[in-house]
Amino acid sequence: MIVSNVSLSGCAGVNSALCAGPAEGHLGGGSYRTTLTPTGNLIVAVCLGFIGTFGLMNNLLVLVLFCRYKMLRSPINLLLMNISISDLLVCILGTPFSFAASTQGRWLIGDGGCVWYGFANSLFGIVSLISLAVLSYERYSTMIAPTEADSSNYRKISLGITLSWVYSLVWTLPPLFGWSHYGPEGPGTTCSVNWTSKTANNISYIICLFVFCLVVPFLVIVFCYGKLLCAIKQVSGINASMSRKREQRVLFMVVIMVICYLLCWLPYGIMALLAAFGPPGLVTPEASIIPSVLAKTSTVINPVIYVFMNKQFNRCFQALLCCEAPRRGSSLKSSSKVAVRGVAVNGPRRTNDFLIMVASLGQPAAAVPQLGPTFETTIDITKPPSSDTQQPVVVPIVAHIDD
Template identity: 85%
Template structure:
């Protein structure tokens, strides 16, 4: 009883929407409790402020350079622009809200804002990861089949960009319609997919998200760059032997 009263009194400092299920110890099907002190929230706010500002300035600079200098508008750089745009959207649509929440020690924009925050950040994060996988595959295919590579093939790269957003939407929209859900996480100043609920509905989504949005793109990246490293190792000994032969032949 004492623990319950303490939890409820601590919850009074937070948004009422977040505390609706405090008496039962659940929020949207998952356990929830505040774990940060005011000092902890301040430290998080400072870190988020730095990360958000640096990310905003850095990605804006990349986009400005891409738009200003025509020589940078190559197909491969389109993928880099896609990553910069997704990161920039996180800095604009996500970080300011978590920063403000951390300064106040509570979520500030209600349940709808929490769902939007979780969806937008998940969408952009998966887009960045899938874009990195597409980038690694493009480098791999260019290296392994140079005769078929076409540096002006914007259609192939544009298709990869569209697929990265479509694939991300495929896995971030389901929580909006009942397959798991978006809600508060950690100290209650950020929102994401509910990682803690033990229902079959939630666990099945988490497993699929982990496999198809982390393991699969990660394995693609490892495979492609692993093949590239292997190919480079096969080339270097030949180049070294050729240089020794040239030096010996030239009498040096």
Template identity: 90%
Template sequence: MIVSNVSLSGCADFNSALCAGAGEGHLGGGSYRTTLTPTGNLVVAVCLGFIGTFGLINNLLVLVLFCRYKMLRSPINLLLMNISISDLLVCVLGTPFSFAASTQGRWLIGERGCVWYGFANSLCGIVSLISLAVLSYERYSTMMAPTEADSSNYRKISLGIIMSWAYSLIWTLPPLFGWSHYGPEGPGTTCSVDWTAKTANNISYIICLFIFCLIVPFLVIVFCYGKLLSAIRQVSGINASMSRKREQRVLFMVVIMVMCYLICWLPYGIMALLATFGPPGLVTPEASIIPSVLAKTSTVINPVIYVFMNKQFYRCFQALLQCEAPRRGSSLKSSSKVPTKAMRGVAGTGPRRTNNFLFMVASLGHPAATVPQLGLSCEPTIDITKAPSSDNKPVVVSLVAHRDG
């Protein structure tokens, strides 16, 4: 159950005894507990300890790889670093305090600490969600670009990173200034936006937060990766024998990304809506803590999906463990000035459009591929045997599938 804000309004120091006494009052026709049982607190503490430890290790390792290997310092990987930084901040600024509160069965850092905890975790969580949407849009827009991707242009990605933090601030600052507010959540061992106040002020904020910080990023991710998958299928139609396995792997990666997004964040969103619009007592303390823990697991899952299942990062990770230079999985012999067509060129006729589209799909990742970012198993080897000339002769592009050793 999400404890009614009224029952906790007098618990300035979040003392468990005081909160329990307030929570046991008769509010809205029901009797409320403010804490889990000792066993429940222990289970939550173990889960949070696991999430905090592995989230910290995974995201730190991502940052180490990015700093250690120059080949990883591409614009799109910079966006992955932004996701890892926001997840790392959650592991440092949030999880330890909720872990300590679960071990003691009460909140430990006071009312102002609760407000700070709610703001910091909401800010970093929304940054992570928006960054995932920006990442999917970047991959989609690169696929639709009329020219070869510029691997040295950091301006667009930098704007995306700044936008993710600014967008998150737009939605996390209002509770500090009166549009809803931050307070105890669930059994009182975590803090977030007050989901239970039935005022128009609070309900309007929660509806906007749900739509613009959960639904909109999800729709962007589904749309962009759907378009990317459609592009891969078109390439499969051109060279089916080479691309079938690649298409299957891209489909698998897209499904994993979408499913993990839903598993981590949809239960939390549903719980918030039920607590906001449902009758008092509809959400129990045990039920309310589960979505909160699931949302925090994104700090562990994101590095695995978006980084360690990326072959480029994985090779660098292997090299780091073996203290050797990372091996390359593909070769590229081309000029960055070779023009390419947009994806719509596939629908046209003529070998030039077909070859140019193949080149575009294959060359998106030089040096950090858009399609290989999704973990493709058949990577392209591109051989430009003829440069573009004034007589508009087609560029010859060959894609050779090979296995990663």
């Protein structure tokens, strides 16, 4: 997790009265005190308590729905589960310790606990970020794939999940072996990468972490969803009203995703760069706690955006509350793509066969959506085209994000 860190090694220069005693202070004592006022600690504790509680509830509910309803067990939903698991681990293994430190006004679990906390939270945070990028790429690759997707094929998604964890380990293990290091962060109630050291060793790590764990995932997300929107615009010639509705819905979702991504993570990146490359004291401990809290809100926001705003998960959630079977939606039965053969009708004469590639960014459902009055659809997608008809023509893709 990319965080802005103001080490307490310069604690005496900030407020010597709040610094730890001879057995405390910087790493080496095992317990060091916060530089925040009691009121400041209380505010941070309330925010962390809210984030930890709702993040835990939201992500646990996602896992319960996934385990409870078989209709949700599709490859792309498995990727959503990976995001929820990483966020859940932050709520279980990270937030409680910073919450306790804020309530007590000091870090409570010592030097080893500080290093472990910094490593674990960085690992789970980067897994979540990379998973979001993999999710956007999966939706984009589904859209441009020339062949029909197999909704039971978990191989590609499994590779994506493995990639997210391996990639995160590649960037979070080095501080344990000498390329930068983990230490107390901000006012001293959390721990993370040391952003303030001006050595070439530390600065090189900060640059790499910023580029490969914040900028690159963001660019992948923007590129893939941008292409998705372009594809939806191109399909307007087939059914204008349906296309406009889907375009507006996908555009809204993409804008929300990008804004929340930037809101949660960009303050971290900016504060980290200011702490690393700015003059000493530019980033105060009090200011650095704000991006730290903002980044943790991603554990609450991610389930809402990527799961509960998804129609199928929402139907299953309502069914869970009402103790009944979830109602079927109007999506195509595929987690990523399905081919539907249709016939364009012009008066009494059939003119052509079309192969409509539908890139579903949601999950499987039962029924085939209506394509409008100019289409006569057939649900049989297993039989090849008749030999006396023309070969199917690939037309622009209809992509939807949460059917």
